[in-house]
Amino acid sequence: MTALRVSGLTVTYGPVVAVNELSFAIESGETLVLLGPNGAGKTSAVEAIAGLLPKRRGAVDFLGKDISRLNASTIVRRGLALVPQWRELFRTFTVEETLVAATTAAVGRAPTPLAAVYELFPVLQERRQQKAGSLSGGEQQMLAIARALVTNPRLLLLDEPSAGLSSGITRTLIAAIRRIRQSGVAILLVEQNMEIARAVGERCCMLAAGRLAWSGSMQEAMERNEAERVYFGAHRHDDTG
Numbered sequence: 001m002t003a004l005r006v007s008g009l010t011v012t013y014g015p016v017v018a019v020n021e022l023s024f025a026i027e028s029g030e031t032l033v034l035l036g037p038n039g040a041g042k043t044s045a046v047e048a049i050a051g052l053l054p055k056r057r058g059a060v061d062f063l064g065k066d067i068s069r070l071n072a073s074t075i076v077r078r079g080l081a082l083v084p085q086w087r088e089l090f091r092t093f094t095v096e097e098t099l100v101a102a103t104t105a106a107v108g109r110a111p112t113p114l115a116a117v118y119e120l121f122p123v124l125q126e127r128r129q130q131k132a133g134s135l136s137g138g139e140q141q142m143l144a145i146a147r148a149l150v151t152n153p154r155l156l157l158l159d160e161p162s163a164g165l166s167s168g169i170t171r172t173l174i175a176a177i178r179r180i181r182q183s184g185v186a187i188l189l190v191e192q193n194m195e196i197a198r199a200v201g202e203r204c205c206m207l208a209a210g211r212l213a214w215s216g217s218m219q220e221a222m223e224r225n226e227a228e229r230v231y232f233g234a235h236r237h238d239d240t241g
């Protein structure tokens with residue numbers, strides 16, 4: 001089954017076209033990486049898919065149903081969870097309060113037991129009485145992912161989880177993303193870090209100036225140096241129509 005189908009998605013900020021007629025699909029259980037330089041439109045795309053930004057045009061189908069016009073909280077209840085780029089944690093909530101609050105977002109679905117996310121990120125269990133604002137950057141990213149997992153998603157959108165974090169934390173995140181994938185959750189991973197992209201991605205889409213510049217297998221992307229071509233602007237936007 002197709003987990004997510006995005007067709008002709010266009011997102012604008014006034015006169016600025018951030019995402020321009022973007023189309024792609026993710027099969028159930030698949031991990032797709034969305035790559036592209038700063039300002040390419042990655043965050044605008046995932047926030048529009050999650051219902052946090054209005055769509056100028058286009059359709060989003062999730063598990064075969066149109067979610068284009070649903071609000072963000074309804075979309076979460078359907079099983080699509082976003083881990084936002086800037087994590088957006090409540091600094092004064094403890095780790096446990098953050099996770100318990102997220103279980104209420106899963107109303108109507110069975111939330112994932114806290115024990116399961118603590119097993120994935122043991123450091124969060126050690127820190128469970130600590131305030132989110134006092135955690136390290138890596139721990140905050142783990143908490144943001146755990147908060148999304150508690151809603152028991154079928155599809156997880158991760159927006160640059162490794163941004164600003166050490167390579168040690170990056171390896172922890174890679175291991176966690178692999179385990180999430182093994183549990184059958186489809187993943188859309190926005191990344192600029194090629195180490196994560198190649199470690200977890202099966203297919204990838206390259207975004208440049210709001211448009212899909214290239215899509216194919218992660219292996220082919222590496223062999224053809226597609227990322228460099230997109231990042232250094234050598235790519236023609238009309239290559240893939």
Ligand SMILES: Nc1ncnc2c1ncn2[C@@H]1O[C@H](COP(=O)(O)OP(=O)(O)O)[C@@H](O)[C@H]1O
Pocket residue numbers: 013016017018036037038039040041042043044045
């Ligand atoms: N709130 C906003 N208001 C106006 N323009 C914005 C806003 N957010 C993003 N943009 C613009 O939209 C484009 C895409 O940004 P973004 O989706 O954040 O890209 P990425 O996540 O790939 O770095 C950029 O040109 C950016 O300047």
Ligand SMILES: [Mg+2]
Pocket residue numbers: 042043044085160
């Ligand atoms: Mg972004």
